[in-house]
Amino acid sequence: MQQIWHILHTQGGEIVQSIGQHIGLSLISLLIAAVIAIPLAIILMNHQRLAKVMLQITSILQTIPSLALLGILIPLVGIGTVPSIIALVIYAVMPIFQNTYSGLTTIDPSLEEAATAFGLSRRMKLLRIELPLAMPMIISGIRIAMVMIIGTATLAALIGAGGLGTYILLGIETNNNALLIIGAVLSAILALVFGAGIDWLGRLTFKKAGIVLATLVVLIGGFAGYRQVTNSQTTLTVAGKLGSEPEILINMYKDLIEHDHPNIKVNTKANFGATSFLFKALQSGSIDIYPEFTGTVLESLVKTKQSASHSPAKTYQLAKSALKSQYQMAYLKPMAYQNGYDLAVTRQFAKKYHVKTISDLIQVENRVHAGFDPDFNQQKDGYPGLRQAYGLKFASIKTMEPSIRYKAIANGKVNLVDGYTTDPEVQAYHLVVLKDDRNFFPPYQGAPLMSEKLLTDHPELRTTLNKLAGKVTTTDMQKMNYQVSVKHQKAAVVARDYLRSHGLLD
Template sequence: MQQINHILQTQGGEIVQSIGQHIGLSLISLLIAALIAIPLAILLMPHQRAANVALQITSVLQTIPSLALLGILIPIVGIGTVPSIIALVIYAVMPIFQNTYSGLTTIDPDLEEAAEAFGLSRRKKLVRVELPLAMPMIISGIRIAMVMIIGTATLAALIGAGGLGTYILLGIETNNNALLIIGAVLSAALALLFGAAIDWLGKLSFKRAGIVLGVAVVLIGGVAGYRRIVQPQTTITIAGKLGGEPEILINMYKDLIEQDHPNIKVQTKPNFGATTFLFKALQSGSIDIYPEFTGTVLESLVKGQSSADHDPQVTYQRAAKALKSQYQMTYLKPMQYQNGYAIAVTPQFAKQYHLKKVSDLQRVATKVHAGFDPDFYQQSAGYPGLRKAYNFKFGTIKTMEPSIRYQAIAHKRINLVDGYTTDPELREYHLVVLKDDRHFFPPYQGAPLMTEKFATAHPEVQASLNKLAGKVTTSDMRQLNYLVTVKHEKAATVAREYLQQQGLLSKK
């Protein structure tokens, strides 16, 4: 509860903004889905076979995994709000269409005949008789769609659309239950709130319900239009992956660019998602810059480069050359720190056996009780390769999720873990990082990535970002991550204060 209160106090503005983004995404998607599904059901009322085909199509679309659907949409419509809304609409159409069609086609035939006997036209019979009688079923479909939309909208955070999913994903990524609870509870509260609003809407007459929906459309459209007119268009968009460290980096980029070039406006998109989403967004022009790691480039993004070299400079040169030839991208020089694999032990274990280097573990290998991430335990760049390079075999090894292994070593259930060199938990639990004295682990240095087209058009941006080349040590980044992830300080503030301390940013 203390963590939750601290986050609410320090990040209240950001949380309110995320709630607004979540509501906006949900309402727009629901309105569009309703405007598609309800008229379609009305149109297909007399055509049962065509209605069944439409229902089958919408059902099939709903079975597509949301992440796969977002991945399909990104190359077509880019990232952010648009693909998120399209995906949510696709998922919401089926329940609204199904309930509307069922409500309209299961009306008592006697009532239909009575309406015709009174001489009502097809349109008047629809408006005065059929739609009011079908309204409970339609409202039920809308309620189902809304709950589905609010739940699925959390994934919009993966492609930079924001919303409460940002806190859920960050909570999972950083093992921060407070963030996870905030995101989940607020999402559930929104579902209950909108469910109650839809129930209220169902009690209104058909005409009044239509007026309410019309006002909602006008308000949402007006707010969106106002923002476009009042808020200036940003010139440069810088995005970052999930987590505190990428957010720190993109704020460093922003501060340096805006200090050197006051005429340039920079928009940051933190917690944008995974590597693939960011890289596709950069290719499509939806974003202009994002920080990427040299080892990741060679192992995941470019072709024909199966692994990174152990020399950081060679790794960077290979990555930059491959990005330029294969994707016409410019990869600026990296910072000094590396966010690569690390082997860490408890301070008691290190002191007892005088451990400073990984090779020192040879003397006490049988006394090691390790906790490894499953991937690290299996892949050749992890424990199998490490064991061969250093010629040792640990006493006992347990595989566990990344966040759990740090808890396990903190409670002294194990005495050695794998991790990343800038993990804030290393600082939080005062763990001792052993030096990789045989240079087994490949280098992972962060550097700004952009398209050649953007780099050519903005040489001044390159000059600003190159001020970070060779700067920021591993211990510095670990401390910055600690302030953001553990102490919950704002990434923008942490980044700005660090740049000022290093003399890279003037104090205002």
């Protein structure tokens, strides 16, 4: 509780901003879904077959996993608010349509006949009889959709739309339960508050409810338009993969760019996703810069007949050349440290089976139950290549997010995990890193990746970001990761402290 109150006190402004983002996403999505679903139900209320088809379509859409839906939308509409709203609307249409249709088609037929006998037109019968009687069902559908939207909107943080999901993801990645509780509890409170608001809306007449909804649309749209018009600065979006280390790096980029170029505003998108997710976003122009590793470029992003060299300099030059020729991407100079893959086991496992190298796993592979990061489990420079190079076949493999796999090995759920050479969890959980005795893993040096067009438009970025070239040792990064992941310090603060202590920032 003390840690929660400390976060609320020191990060109150950021939390309020995240609540505002979450409310904005939820309200806009709900309004759009209602505008689509309610008229559609009215149109189809006398067309039973078409209504059943529509219900089946909306039901199928709801079965699509939210992360998969976001992944599909990114190449089409980019990242941020737009794909998040589209996804939320898709999930919210079904309960609103279903309840509205049910409410309109279960009205007592005698009331319908009486309205016709009194000479009411189709429009008047809808407004005076059918919609008022169906209103409790409609409101129930809107309430269900609202709860669903608020819960699902937490995933919007994965694609840079902000909201309370930022704290949930950050809590998971940094093993900070206080952040996780803050994000989850505030999301639950929002659901309760909006539920009460929808109940109040249901007590209004249909006309008054429409006026309230229209007013909300105008206010939200007007505020968004005002911010867009008044923002005269050049804005760049710098994103990072899941974890504390990418978040530290993107905050370094942000501080250096904004310090050297006050006319440029940098938005950071932490915990954005896996490698392919980020690279697609960079290609589509949804983000402008992100830190990528040389070994990952050669193994996962570019096509090359040459294998990665064990020389960091040669690996970087090969990656830089391939990115430029194949994707028109600019790859700036790398930092000093290498964040290569490794495999780690518990001390008990290493001692019991006399395991010191990756080759030693061959003798006990039927006893190995591995927990791997999704990237490591799929990429050529991860388990697929490792399995071929060493001839390994483990008893079982589970994929899980980076921070979770360390918890899994600590709790005995798995006995081997992949990791990175700069991970602080190796020390925190007393793990043994196995030696890569066949030199499978290529060099992994981090460097800023961006489009050639961005560098042409803003050549000053090269000088600014190259200030990090050859800086940040492996020890430096281990210490910074430890401060964020274990000590729960803010990545932005840790990044700024490093830049100042090394004379890169005033």
